[in-house]
Structure formats: C-alpha cells, structure tokens
Amino acid sequence: MRRSLIQVTVLAVVLSVIITAISLVIDWFPEQASTSADDVDLLYDVLLIVSVPIFVLVMTVVVYSVVRFRARPGDDRDGDPIHGNARLEIAWIAIPTVLVTALAVYAWVVLDDQEDPRPDTMLVNVRAGQFAWRFEYPQPGGQSVRSNELYLPKDRPVQFRIKTDDVVHSFWIPEFRIKQDTVPGIVTRTQTVPSRAGDYDVVCAELCGLGHSTMRQQVHVMEGDRFASWIGARRQALAAAAPEPGRQVFTTYGCAGCHTLEDAGAAAATGPSLDGLAEVYDKRNPRLSLEAYVRQSIVDPKALVVPGFRADGMPANYSSQLSRAEIDTLVDYLARASSSSSGPGTAATVPPPAGPPR
Numbered sequence: 001m002r003r004s005l006i007q008v009t010v011l012a013v014v015l016s017v018i019i020t021a022i023s024l025v026i027d028w029f030p031e032q033a034s035t036s037a038d039d040v041d042l043l044y045d046v047l048l049i050v051s052v053p054i055f056v057l058v059m060t061v062v063v064y065s066v067v068r069f070r071a072r073p074g075d076d077r078d079g080d081p082i083h084g085n086a087r088l089e090i091a092w093i094a095i096p097t098v099l100v101t102a103l104a105v106y107a108w109v110v111l112d113d114q115e116d117p118r119p120d121t122m123l124v125n126v127r128a129g130q131f132a133w134r135f136e137y138p139q140p141g142g143q144s145v146r147s148n149e150l151y152l153p154k155d156r157p158v159q160f161r162i163k164t165d166d167v168v169h170s171f172w173i174p175e176f177r178i179k180q181d182t183v184p185g186i187v188t189r190t191q192t193v194p195s196r197a198g199d200y201d202v203v204c205a206e207l208c209g210l211g212h213s214t215m216r217q218q219v220h221v222m223e224g225d226r227f228a229s230w231i232g233a234r235r236q237a238l239a240a241a242a243p244e245p246g247r248q249v250f251t252t253y254g255c256a257g258c259h260t261l262e263d264a265g266a267a268a269a270t271g272p273s274l275d276g277l278a279e280v281y282d283k284r285n286p287r288l289s290l291e292a293y294v295r296q297s298i299v300d301p302k303a304l305v306v307p308g309f310r311a312d313g314m315p316a317n318y319s320s321q322l323s324r325a326e327i328d329t330l331v332d333y334l335a336r337a338s339s340s341s342s343g344p345g346t347a348a349t350v351p352p353p354a355g356p357p358r
C-alpha cells in the first residue's frame with residue numbers, strides 16, 4: 001500500500017510538471033492590442049497553474065487505481081468495507097474552497113481594475129441587431145456619427161455602451177480581451193484602451209439566430225490624428241446630409257435587419273447587399289430599369305431571387321405592409337443610395353425620376 005502511494009505521488013508530480021509546462025507554452029490567445037490584454041493573459045496563466053496540477057492529480061489517481069487494483073479474472077471477492085474519513089473529507093472541502101475563493105477575488109480585482117473610470121474616455125454607442133453591429137459616436141448637438149465599422153484612436157480610453165434591438169448578442173474583440181453580452185432592455189458597458197494600431201475582428205459570441213456566424217465586422221485602431229480626420233469628415237457629412245424620408249422608411253420597416261446599405265448604416269448579410277446595386281442589377285434582369293427592379297424586389301420578392309440567397313428570405317407581404325407612397329419613397333431612395341456606397345452626404349445630388357407608375 002505504501003509503495004502504491006509513493007508510486008502514484010511521484011507519477012502525479014512528474015505529470016503535473018510536464019502538463020502544466022505544456023499548457024503554459026501553448027500560445028492560447030491572438031496578439032494583444034489593448035491595455036487589458038496583459039492582465040487577462042496573466043490571470044489565465046495563473047488559472048492554468050492552479051487548476052492543471054489538480055486535474056492531473058485526480059486523473060492520475062483514477063487511472064492508477066483502475067489499472068493497479070482492478071479485479072483479476074475469477075476474483076469475485078468484495079472489497080474491504082470503507083467508512084468515512086473525517087480528516088480527508090475536511091481537507092477536500094477546505095482546499096478547493098480556499099483555492100476557488102482566492103481565484104475569484106483575484107479575477108474580481110482584475111475586472112475592477114479594467115472598469116476603473118479613466119480621464120478623457122471616448123464614448124461609443126454599440127447597437128446590436130440580427131445580424132450586424134452598428135457604431136455611433138455621439139456628437140455635441142445631439143447627433144451621432146454612424147459607422148458600420150468600428151474606428152478607434154490608439155492609446156485613448158474608450159467606453160462601449162451596448163444596446164440590442166432584438167435578442168441577446170455578445171460584443172467580443174479577442175485582441176482587446178473584452179467581451180460583453182447585450183441584453184434586451186438594458187445598456188451594458190465595457191471599456192479598454194486600444195494600444196496597438198491595426199485591424200481586428202468584432203465578433204458576436206452568443207448564438208443569436210440563423211445569421212450568427214456572419215455577425216462579424218472590423219475594428220480599425222489608428223493613430224490619433226488619422227482618427228481625428230476620419231471623424232472630422234464624418235461630422236461634416238452629417239451636417240451636410242438633409243433628412244432623407246426614404247432612409248426613414250428603410251429603417252422603420254426593418255430592411256437594415258437583412259441588407260447592407262452604407263447610406264442607412266445597415267450592414268447585415270442575410271439578404272443581398274444593396275450597395276453598388278446600380279452596377280449589377282441589369283445583369284440580373286436586363287429588361288427592367290433600376291427603379292422597376294427595386295420595386296419588383298420589394299412587392300414580389302420571389303419574381304427574381306438573387307443566386308446564393310433563399311427564395312423565402314424576403315417577406316412577401318411588404319406590398320400590403322407599406323403604403324403606396326412609402327413604397328414610392330423607398331424605391332426612389334434605394335435607387336439613389338445604392339448607386340453610391342460612400343455614405344451620407346455623397347449620395348447622387350440630382351434625384352432621378354421616380355419609378356414607372358404601376
């Protein structure tokens with residue numbers, strides 16, 4: 001018995017050292033691009049150092065016992081009756097309690113540190129919706145600069161206030177080591193300081209429906225002066241853009257939930273993109289004008305299904321949901337906005353004539 005105990009102890013220690021070393025050598029994470037990354041990665045390493053040896057110890061004892069003390073063929077004796085061992089039981093409750101409590105406190109300290117208010121924090125409102133992210137930069141005067149991609153200045157603290165228009169999503173930027181769920185009805189927050197210029201993915205990390213895997217956009221971390229000129233240009237475009245009734249119809253009836261249209265801040269991919277439609281529509285149906293094609297796609301979506309998309313993807317009841325005037329406004333708007341994908345303020349300045357009468 002004593003020999004078994006020594007054997008299993010030596011085996012467990014050797015295996016623990018080897019497997020813990022391997023787990024620390026493995027490069028688990030993508031590159032670090034925020035000031036949160038170091039602390040999170042260290043926390044992860046500490047979790048490995050504490051948990052891997054325990055896992056290895058337990059598995060070693062289990063496997064060793066199964067092999068060493070298995071019943072030989074023909075041996076049908078029952079084992080010795082075993083009663084409780086108070087000292088052992090206290091130990092195996094006390095040790096994990098202390099370990100888990102200590103780790104929880106440590107993790108809380110790391111999280112608390114990250115959520116500390118920082119001076120000069122920039123605010124970005126994040127809107128989640130099936131199946132795209134939208135980003136809004138509040139401006140003095142109440143308006144917001146909107147963007148389908150996230151642009152951030154390097155080395156400036158940023159706080160994300162996250163809302164969802166529908167279900168639970170999860171806002172995740174792996175290189176920043178931040179992840180925060182979106183919850184219908186409340187605003188959730190997370191913050192960090194981007195520390196490395198580059199392009200990284202903004203990922204939805206919560207199964208949110210059919211298009212979940214396509215809910216992935218980009219964050220561009222840039223030097224402060226480049227960011228300033230980007231937001232400056234967007235701000236000017238915002239001031240120049242007159243209110244657009246067609247965009248209102250587009251948003252009200254949920255078109256943005258499935259389609260991409262830069263002019264309306266829509267970036268979903270369940271249906272065909274509407275950006276650049278003017279260049280491709282006549283390959284789909286050379287007999288129709290752009291306006292007529294757009295109108296047909298709204299009132300009779302099954303008439304011409306774009307290859308690669310589902311025939312039943314577009315609801316067929318918009319002709320009864322929208323008034324005739326709303327459809328006219330929407331067709332007119334889409335014909336203009338889809339010919340120019342470079343955003344508000346740059347849409348064609350001369351509106352083409354409205355679509356043919358029906």
Ligand code: CUA
Pocket residue numbers: 129130131168169170204205206207208209211212213215
């Ligand atoms: Cu949104 Cu998954």
